[in-house]
Amino acid sequence: MIKTSSLSKTFPGGIEAVRGVDLAVEAGEIVGFLGPNGAGKTTTMRMLTTLLRPSGGTATVAGHDLLADPEGVRRRIGYVSQAGGLSPVNPVGEELELHAMLYGMRPAQARERVREVLGDLALTGLQTRPGGALSGGQRRRFDLAFGLVHGPALLFLDEPTTGLDPQSRADLWDHVRRLRAERGLTVFLTTHYLEEADALADRLLIIDHGVIVAEGTPAELKDGVGTLDDVFLSITGRSLREKTAGSLRGDSLRGETADVANGEG
Ligand SMILES: Nc1ncnc2c1ncn2[C@@H]1O[C@H](COP(=O)(O)OP(=O)(O)O)[C@@H](O)[C@H]1O
Numbered sequence: 001m002i003k004t005s006s007l008s009k010t011f012p013g014g015i016e017a018v019r020g021v022d023l024a025v026e027a028g029e030i031v032g033f034l035g036p037n038g039a040g041k042t043t044t045m046r047m048l049t050t051l052l053r054p055s056g057g058t059a060t061v062a063g064h065d066l067l068a069d070p071e072g073v074r075r076r077i078g079y080v081s082q083a084g085g086l087s088p089v090n091p092v093g094e095e096l097e098l099h100a101m102l103y104g105m106r107p108a109q110a111r112e113r114v115r116e117v118l119g120d121l122a123l124t125g126l127q128t129r130p131g132g133a134l135s136g137g138q139r140r141r142f143d144l145a146f147g148l149v150h151g152p153a154l155l156f157l158d159e160p161t162t163g164l165d166p167q168s169r170a171d172l173w174d175h176v177r178r179l180r181a182e183r184g185l186t187v188f189l190t191t192h193y194l195e196e197a198d199a200l201a202d203r204l205l206i207i208d209h210g211v212i213v214a215e216g217t218p219a220e221l222k223d224g225v226g227t228l229d230d231v232f233l234s235i236t237g238r239s240l241r242e243k244t245a246g247s248l249r250g251d252s253l254r255g256e257t258a259d260v261a262n263g264e265g
């Protein structure tokens with residue numbers, strides 16, 4: 001569904017935001033693009049959604065060549081930006097219908113499709129409200145509705161739950177999982193929350209300073225961290241030390257004792 005080769009972006013002033021990214025996303029996958037602030041997540045996503053022209057490299061997105069056929073890409077993808085895009089004053093349902101018509105739907109068809117998407121996202125009944133009269137979680141679900149109303153095969157979500165309370169966050173995760181299960185949607189999302197990546201993604205790509213530094217399922221990546229990390233505990237008293245070491249000698253943990261300095265480290 002997505003395949004890139006040496007994708008890169010250098011901003012004016014020589015800022016190398018993305019430095020040769022190779023990634024692949026299969027149809028039906030939920031892939032998390034994880035990394036700290038400034039790592040290059042949004043820049044990569046803006047290139048893949050045709051909003052930003054790459055400085056180098058190539059990509060195929062939803063069956064279309066990113067550089068040769070950006071319109072073909074745009075027709076088949078949905079994009080929910082980090083900031084969202086609801087009007088604070090217009091009724092969100094009307095905006096959504098307009099959005100559907102911009103993708104070529106007739107008014108009656110647009111109305112029907114909006115009804116369906118609002119049902120999918122538990123937003124029925126809220127369509128007459130302006131964006132400013134919705135809770136954070138409702139607003140984010142409407143942002144999702146904008147990304148989905150034209151029926152894309154591939155959905156891009158840039159930090160979908162940043163700023164939401166834990167309950168709204170878990171609720172949004174449920175919706176994304178269900179959309180994949182029921183509609184066969186492929187989802188590519190960025191996040192800087194490990195917890196979100198773990199809860200939602202089948203597979204993770206970790207980006208730092210514009211390059212992919214790790215890749216795997218959440219479980220694989222967590223295992224990898226386990227074998228790399230040494231944790232040193234300093235415990236006073238021999239019997240307590242022996243007891244703690246004993247309880248650490250499990251399947252995945254290794255407990256070893258070593259006396260430090262005068263034997264009471
Ligand atoms: N329009 C721009 N002009 C110059 N530098 C930019 C621009 N957009 C992003 N950057 C820089 O590119 C790097 C990656 O940014 P971004 O892709 O937004 O990171 P992330 O989404 O992972 O937080 C950062 O150093 C950021 O300051």
Ligand SMILES: [Mg+2]
Pocket residue numbers: 041042043082158
């Ligand atoms: Mg970002």
